[in-house]
Amino acid sequence: MDAPPETNVESESCNDAEDEKSGSDCQSMPAYMNSVLRRQYLQEMVKVLPAPVQNRITTLKNLQLDHLKIEAEFFEEVYKLEQKYQLKYQPLFDKRREIVEGTVDPAEEKPKWKEPENLSENEGDIEALRESLKSFKNIPADAKGIPGFWLTVFRNTAILSEMVQPHDEPAMRKLTDISIKYDNGHSYTLEFHFDKNEYFTNTVLTKHYVLKSTVDPDDPFAFEGPEIYKCTGCTINWEKKMNLTVKTIRKKQKHKERGAVRTIVKQVPTDSFFNFFNPPEVPTDKEEIDDDSQQILATDFEIGHFLRARIIPKAVLYFTGDIVDDEDDEDEEEFEGEEDDYDDDDEPPAKGQNKSSGNKKQSPNDCPNQ
Numbered sequence: 531m532d533a534p535p536e537t538n539v540e541s542e543s544c545n546d547a548e549d550e551k552s553g554s555d556c557q558s559m560p561a562y563m564n565s566v567l568r569r570q571y572l573q574e575m576v577k578v579l580p581a582p583v584q585n586r587i588t589t590l591k592n593l594q595l596d597h598l599k600i601e602a603e604f605f606e607e608v609y610k611l612e613q614k615y616q617l618k619y620q621p622l623f624d625k626r627r628e629i630v631e632g633t634v635d636p637a638e639e640k641p642k643w644k645e646p647e648n649l650s651e652n653e654g655d656i657e658a659l660r661e662s663l664k665s666f667k668n669i670p671a672d673a674k675g676i677p678g679f680w681l682t683v684f685r686n687t688a689i690l691s692e693m694v695q696p697h698d699e700p701a702m703r704k705l706t707d708i709s710i711k712y713d714n715g716h717s718y719t720l721e722f723h724f725d726k727n728e729y730f731t732n733t734v735l736t737k738h739y740v741l742k743s744t745v746d747p748d749d750p751f752a753f754e755g756p757e758i759y760k761c762t763g764c765t766i767n768w769e770k771k772m773n774l775t776v777k778t779i780r781k782k783q784k785h786k787e788r789g790a791v792r793t794i795v796k797q798v799p800t801d802s803f804f805n806f807f808n809p810p811e812v813p814t815d816k817e818e819i820d821d822d823s824q825q826i827l828a829t830d831f832e833i834g835h836f837l838r839a840r841i842i843p844k845a846v847l848y849f850t851g852d853i854v855d856d857e858d859d860e861d862e863e864e865f866e867g868e869e870d871d872y873d874d875d876d877e878p879p880a881k882g883q884n885k886s887s888g889n890k891k892q893s894p895n896d897c898p899n900q
Contacts, residue, residue: 695803
């Protein structure tokens with residue numbers, strides 16, 4: 531008898547079963563669970579292990595605690611090194627400030643580095659760039675220092691650009707330097723130096739950050755090194771009617787009985803970079819702080835670290851584009867080639883339609899009372 535003709539029925543059935551089994555296995559893998567479920571799963575996993583194995587794991591975690599204590603000592607030494615080398619960096623920062631301000635005009639120098647090649651080969655992109663560079667081309671040759679240096683650095687960096695509102699820009703053009711001073715203990719102060727301007731009388735605005743670098747006995751394994759846990763701003767002495775953190779609104783109000791109409795003028799908080807110097811207070815009890823304030827502080831702490839570790843040391847590289855934010859580029863690469871799965875009977879999602887929308891991330895430039 532001849533063998534029956536070959537078919538793919540059995541093969542397809544097997545593949546479907548394997549895919550279903552594989553999908554089921556994936557769902558049970560901790561790596562594919564959300565963080566809360568993953569932690570719960572792993573804790574339960576340890577509980578069901580034999581007692582001798584659990585004891586060995588306990589010993590390993592005790593060793594980890596000893597490691598964390600040494601690691602805390604390591605970060606303590608690193609912080610002392612940062613303070614030591616800040617004294618060596620400072621003369622360079624002082625020279626940078628003099629050049630930016632225009633109090634010193636350096637002699638002509640040739641680059642000591644190799645310039646990178648032009649990355650854009652698209653003529654359309656180049657034309658668009660030329661159009662947006664008109665404001666820079668209009669800077670006169672006899673301009674003092676480097677006009678708008680720090681504002682440009684802020685505008686070139688996503689996390690900082692979000693802080694600066696359009697109405698802040700004239701004041702931000704008067705920013706001549708950002709410096710750092712390490713205090714006794716684990717704290718530092720950021721100093722924002724401003725030239726004389728029509729908005730406020732302060733020549734320096736300050737932001738003080740306090741760090742902790744100890745292992746929390748209540749949650750020791752969360753330790754990842756020094757972290758900011760508190761910050762304080764300063765009082766800005768605004769000129770009359772020049773406060774950039776408030777706006778004036780006019781509201782008409784009608785009398786219920788007489789029908790008379792009056793106009794009420796009042797000031798309300800508004801978003802501004804200068805809200806950065808009025809952060810929410812950190813209560814002694816962490817549970818007392820509301821969610822919005824917690825988000826603002828978290829972003830504030832991130833910015834404080836970013837300014838200290840990245841912007842102050844390498845400001846000119848953010849100005850020239852030698853360092854750029856590449857988060858958006860990474861996101862595009864991550865999603866490139868990925869497609870949503872949907873049944874043949876279903877319509878594909880509309881272009882530009884998001885699957886979900888999250889809450890707006892709170893920023894230190896958000897007005898605290900909104």
